[in-house]
Amino acid sequence: MRLPTWLSQHLAALRALLVMTVLLGLAYPLAFVAVGHLPGLSHKANGSMVSAGSTLIGQSFTDADGNPVPKYFQSRPSAAGDGYDPTSTAASNLGPESVVDTADAKSLLTQVCERSLAIGKLENVDGSRPYCTSDGVGAVLAVFYRDGLTGPVTRAVSVNQTGTPFIATYEGVTVESAKNGEDYVAEGGVITPIRGDAPAKPVVPADAVTASGSGLDPDISVAYANLQAPRIARERNLSPVRVHQLIEEHTEGRALGFMGEPAVNVLELNLALDGK
Amino acid sequence: MAGWLFVITLVLAVAAAYRPLGDYLYRVVSGRKSNVVERGIYRLVGVDPNTEQTWGVYARSVLAFSAVSILFLYLFLRVQDKLWLSLGFDGVPTHIAWNTAVSFVTNTNWQAYSGESTMGHLAQMAGLSVQNFVSASVGIAVAVALIRGFAARKSQTLGNFWVDLTRITLRVLLPIAVLATLVFMIGGMVQNLSGGTDVTTLTGATQHITGGPVASQEAIKELGTNGGGFYNTNSAHPFENPTTWTNWIQLFLILCIPFAMPRVFGRMVGQNRQGYAIVAVMSVLALASIALTVGFEVHGGGTVPQAAGAAMEGKDVRFGVPNSATFGAVTTLTSTGAVNSFLDSYTSFGGMMPMVNMMLGEVAPGGVGAGLYGLLILATITVFVAGLMVGRTPEYVGKKIGAREMKLASLYFLVTPAVVLIGTAAAFATGHNSTALNTGPHGLSEVLYAFTSAGNNNGSAFAGITVNTPWWDTALGLAMLLGRFLPIILVLALAGSLARQKPVPESEGTLPTHQPLFVGLVVGVTIVLVALTFLPALALGPIAEGLS
Numbered sequence: 001m002r003l004p005t006w007l008s009q010h011l012a013a014l015r016a017l018l019v020m021t022v023l024l025g026l027a028y029p030l031a032f033v034a035v036g037h038l039p040g041l042s043h044k045a046n047g048s049m050v051s052a053g054s055t056l057i058g059q060s061f062t063d064a065d066g067n068p069v070p071k072y073f074q075s076r077p078s079a080a081g082d083g084y085d086p087t088s089t090a091a092s093n094l095g096p097e098s099v100v101d102t103a104d105a106k107s108l109l110t111q112v113c114e115r116s117l118a119i120g121k122l123e124n125v126d127g128s129r130p131y132c133t134s135d136g137v138g139a140v141l142a143v144f145y146r147d148g149l150t151g152p153v154t155r156a157v158s159v160n161q162t163g164t165p166f167i168a169t170y171e172g173v174t175v176e177s178a179k180n181g182e183d184y185v186a187e188g189g190v191i192t193p194i195r196g197d198a199p200a201k202p203v204v205p206a207d208a209v210t211a212s213g214s215g216l217d218p219d220i221s222v223a224y225a226n227l228q229a230p231r232i233a234r235e236r237n238l239s240p241v242r243v244h245q246l247i248e249e250h251t252e253g254r255a256l257g258f259m260g261e262p263a264v265n266v267l268e269l270n271l272a273l274d275g276k
Numbered sequence: 277m278a279g280w281l282f283v284i285t286l287v288l289a290v291a292a293a294y295r296p297l298g299d300y301l302y303r304v305v306s307g308r309k310s311n312v313v314e315r316g317i318y319r320l321v322g323v324d325p326n327t328e329q330t331w332g333v334y335a336r337s338v339l340a341f342s343a344v345s346i347l348f349l350y351l352f353l354r355v356q357d358k359l360w361l362s363l364g365f366d367g368v369p370t371h372i373a374w375n376t377a378v379s380f381v382t383n384t385n386w387q388a389y390s391g392e393s394t395m396g397h398l399a400q401m402a403g404l405s406v407q408n409f410v411s412a413s414v415g416i417a418v419a420v421a422l423i424r425g426f427a428a429r430k431s432q433t434l435g436n437f438w439v440d441l442t443r444i445t446l447r448v449l450l451p452i453a454v455l456a457t458l459v460f461m462i463g464g465m466v467q468n469l470s471g472g473t474d475v476t477t478l479t480g481a482t483q484h485i486t487g488g489p490v491a492s493q494e495a496i497k498e499l500g501t502n503g504g505g506f507y508n509t510n511s512a513h514p515f516e517n518p519t520t521w522t523n524w525i526q527l528f529l530i531l532c533i534p535f536a537m538p539r540v541f542g543r544m545v546g547q548n549r550q551g552y553a554i555v556a557v558m559s560v561l562a563l564a565s566i567a568l569t570v571g572f573e574v575h576g577g578g579t580v581p582q583a584a585g586a587a588m589e590g591k592d593v594r595f596g597v598p599n600s601a602t603f604g605a606v607t608t609l610t611s612t613g614a615v616n617s618f619l620d621s622y623t624s625f626g627g628m629m630p631m632v633n634m635m636l637g638e639v640a641p642g643g644v645g646a647g648l649y650g651l652l653i654l655a656t657i658t659v660f661v662a663g664l665m666v667g668r669t670p671e672y673v674g675k676k677i678g679a680r681e682m683k684l685a686s687l688y689f690l691v692t693p694a695v696v697l698i699g700t701a702a703a704f705a706t707g708h709n710s711t712a713l714n715t716g717p718h719g720l721s722e723v724l725y726a727f728t729s730a731g732n733n734n735g736s737a738f739a740g741i742t743v744n745t746p747w748w749d750t751a752l753g754l755a756m757l758l759g760r761f762l763p764i765i766l767v768l769a770l771a772g773s774l775a776r777q778k779p780v781p782e783s784e785g786t787l788p789t790h791q792p793l794f795v796g797l798v799v800g801v802t803i804v805l806v807a808l809t810f811l812p813a814l815a816l817g818p819i820a821e822g823l824s
Binding site: 006008009010011012013014015016017019020021024025026028029030032033035036041044045046047048049052053054056057058059060061062063064069072076080084085086087088089090091092093094095096097098099108109112113129130131132138185191193195200201202205206207209210211212213214215216217218219220221252254255256257258259260261263267270271274 | 445514585
């Protein structure tokens with residue numbers, strides 16, 4: 001019996017797919033799983049594990065309440081689960097103009113301001129940043145104009161603050177604080193972030209106040225490591241010189257001098273501090 | 277400076293690969309001698325490698341193979357819990373299985389699921405990563421069929437799909453993937469079948485370190501311009517991209533085949549200079565786009581990047597801003613859609629660039645195969661437009677561009693914008709845009725990005741939007757399906773129509789298609805067509821956000 005062409009064509013397709021599945025879907029990856037058992041490769045193929053985790057996978061150095069353990073270098077903020085959870089890796093995915101807090105979620109701007117303030121306090125440095133209030137939220141006004149988008153200002157509300165607004169007046173109008181549950185954008189307010197007078201290059205570096213892409217970033221910038229060095233020296237009774245020496249030893253420079261950015265592996269550095 | 281050096285070395289490496297890789301590809305697709313393995317495969321599949329197929333048969337073979345693939349992958353994902361190495365995960369729910377099956381078969385690799393919490397190792401290896409290979413081969417095969425149409429003289433046939441599929445997979449993709457896997461393993465990617473290890477962190481918490489056959493999947497994910505990550509955070513995940521130099525190699529793998537395809541074109545039509553012209557168009561567009569993306573991200577405009585001091589949200593320290601932006605540009609210029617940093621958190625204009633790259637139709641250099649046939653269509657349209665302007669007969673590498681050819685080329689160009697814009701409009705009309713994470717113009721960008729990515733078979737995302745709902749999975753699945761196979765059918769029809777023609781000798785009236793003038797014209801036509809189609813939508817999204 002001769003099969004109709006369309007059917008024999010689909011049967012050929014199925015056979016082709018099955019052959020490819022055996023070859024590319026089983027033989028190829030499994031061969032490399034076997035290669036991964038070779039000495040020299042097996043450590044890496046199994047995840048570069050050390051005594052307290054993987055050197056490739058970042059972790060939190062916080063206590064049970066989520067507070068930083070002062071004798072350890074701290075990692076970056078992480079959006080993976082409750083932080084550095086490899087079973088739910090994620091980035092924050094909040095956009096560059098995420099500046100207004102809502103009842104259920106803080107804007108990215110407020111998160112950045114909040115982190116900067118907390119790190120400033122922990123490291124005894126100035127935690128101020130552009131577009132941040134001194135109490136660590138996004139400095140953002142909803143400005144109401146007489147004619148919608150133009151004309152004189154009639155009203156201004158500091159949308160992320162319920163307490164005292166970060167500035168008293170805007171264009172001669174007294175700034176109000178926000179009331180819970182009000183949507184000032186829907187009411188016609190124009191969202192206006194206020195730069196403030198913080199230095200353009202804040203003391204707390206950018207990577208310290210932003211969440212990574214992987215949520216598992218094992219590294220921090222050299223600048224953030226240096227910022228933490230005095231605290232580590234104090235907590236561990238080490239000379240600052242020794243701490244900086246350790247930072248240097250655990251800094252991975254750019255590959256071939258031009259790929260990527262210099263990065264300090266936090267777990268390796270902390271293990272070295274513990275003498276492990 | 278280091279960031280620019282990163283780009284320059286990539287350009288040099290891809291340029292160095294153009295001739296050897298292109299010539300090798302040419303020999304693979306035009307050779308006829310089969311080796312033992314291939315003869316065995318032809319026997320198992322039940323095809324005669326010496327039969328030539330008309331465009332109709334070729335197209336039906338592509339469609340049959342893809343249809344069977346979608347069905348097989350769908351069933352595979354549905355029953356993964358009954359198979360080995362499922363890691364205890366349930367069968368994938370219907371709408372996600374449909375979306376994922378279509379996504380991987382169409383070379384899109386859009387991911388409505390999170391790898392580490394949905395897919396067992398067998399599903400990743402024998403389901404998803406097989407499609408990473410064969411969907412790439414299908415793209416190259418279709419491009420080669422179109423070139424055969426240009427090169428043929430009064431022929432009814434375009435080659436044999438099954439032979440092309442087998443040869444491209446076994447002789448091009450597999451060997452390079454094998455090499456890349458080894459390099460990646462040396463770089464630190466994991467390759468095991470472990471369900472993960474619980475470890476106690478330095479401060480006494482528990483962390484579950486995941487495992488998996490990652491390196492082998494990663495190699496073909498990049499080489500086949502697929503982009504579907506083993507884990508949710510894709511090439512940002514340290515197990516998928518452990519070092520700054522694996523990052524460079526990933527980009528090289530993504531770019532090498534799409535940029536070598538014009539060489540195959542030049543060789544097959546017997547004029548290498550035609551290949552150089554096409555690769556010049558690709559390069560001009562790609563370099564401009566990469567420079568702009570890196571520029572926007574390093575400048576770091578916008579409220580949050582200004583507050584943070586750099587656009588570091590969603591980026592890992594080892595890659596930094598310039599290399600992350602380069603990756604974002606390259607994976608959207610090709611149809612890869614992998615990410616090593618999260619586009620949703622890019623600056624407004626930096627985040628617009630990936631969208632624009634995809635809207636260009638992914639022709640600079642585009643996906644493996646798909647990029648070349650997309651650009652040849654644009655070149656065809658350009659020849660026609662130029663013909664109208666100066667009153668010359670429109671012809672391209674010896675083939676007349678008549679009414680039938682122009683109809684097919686125009687239809688090809690219209691498919692993707694129609695899918696993207698109608699899809700985006702449908703999401704807003706039905707209220708399904710409400711799953712976007714961000715509000716205002718950025719919310720529109722998230723929806724527009726999703727359909728642009730699906731319609732162009734890219735797979736990257738403004739990932740804040742929640743898309744694993746039945747409506748989104750179905751709609752984006754349809755967008756991917758139409759965005760892949762309607763163009764393929766039109767390309768093969770065009771190839772058939774060109775193949776039947778007798779080549780016309782070059783005359784005084786022929787527009788030379790290998791000179792800078794033509795390169796400039798194609799670049800211009802591409803940009804004008806895209807601008808006319810998408811500028812209104814972009815104005816409401818990223819442009820509104822960036823200017824506010």
